[in-house]
Amino acid sequence: MAYDHEEQEQLASLKAWWNQYGNLVTWVLIAALAAYAGWTGWKAYERNQTSQAALLYEELEKAAAAKDLPKVQRAAADLGDRFGRTAYAQMGGLVAAKAAVDANDLKLAKAQLQQVADKGRDEEYRAVAKLRLAGILLDEKAYDDGLKLLGGSFPAQFAGAVADRKGDLLMAQNKTDEARAAYQQALEKTDQKNPGRQLIQLKLDALGGAKSVG
Incomplete structure (x- = not known):
């Protein structure tokens, strides 16, 4: 009987809690x-x-x-x-x-x-689109528009490609020193195993290589 009484108290407590919550x-x-x-x-x-x-x-x-x-x-x-x-x-x-x-x-x-x-x-797709669009603007001789397009932020893995495209736009404007600096940056930011490095190096060599300091 003691067990039954204790069980009834627990049930009563549970009912009271349920009524409240x-x-x-x-x-x-x-x-x-x-x-x-x-x-x-x-x-x-x-x-x-x-x-x-x-x-x-x-x-x-x-x-x-x-x-x-x-x-x-x-x-x-x-x-x-x-x-x-x-x-x-x-x-x-x-x-x-x-x-x-x-x-x-x-x-x-x-x-x-x-x-x-x-x-x-996705920023990667946006980056690819901007690079390709800058290439068309280069062909259309809209150099300033191309440089403006590439002036924003890009994912780190695109740094070399962006610098290379900037070099192309600057070279087309006969801004030789700025183009050389852009190609140099492109070379530094492009992976050693990337076959595109060869073309960047050729462009840089055509401008006389890296500009000496002093």
């Missing part, structure tokens, strides 16, 4: 379950988005290989509109820009690259 516990549990359901649902949505974007990007690449520029541009636009949060949208913009360059439509290429440079979610 039961609703709060229930709402916390519901909120936790809702958050988990939302998180799993979002992950499933992201996987679905990525899968659809990959298929569309594959179609874009096929169109680019077939030199079907209108189809390339439609696919790139669809990627940006429907799957802008995925990497495929940025990749599609770069492929579309290359297709436009191959078709000698530099205006369209610049628009595609500017889109990636301005709205790309």
Whole structure:
């Protein structure tokens, strides 16, 4: 009987606690379950988005290989509109820009690259877009615009490529000393195993190598 009495006291205490805090516990549990359901649902949505974007990007690449520029541009636009949060949208913009360059439509290429440079979610893709856009501006003799484009911050791994492109723009303006300094920096920032170092060295040698100090 003593055990039954003790058990009844515990049950009474539990009922009293539940009457006081039961609703709060229930709402916390519901909120936790809702958050988990939302998180799993979002992950499933992201996987679905990525899968659809990959298929569309594959179609874009096929169109680019077939030199079907209108189809390339439609696919790139669809990627940006429907799957802008995925990497495929940025990749599609770069492929579309290359297709436009191959078709000698530099205006369209610049628009595609500017889109990636301005709205790309990943700094690496933005960097690639800016470098390629600066190359087009070099061909168009828009040297100051190219240098301005390269004046911002870039991921560290792009330091050599940015300095090299700056050297090209400066050399085109006959700013020999500044171009030499840019190529020297490019050489210093480019990995020893990178085959691009040879071309940078040739440019530097053509300017007489590093400028002596004193």
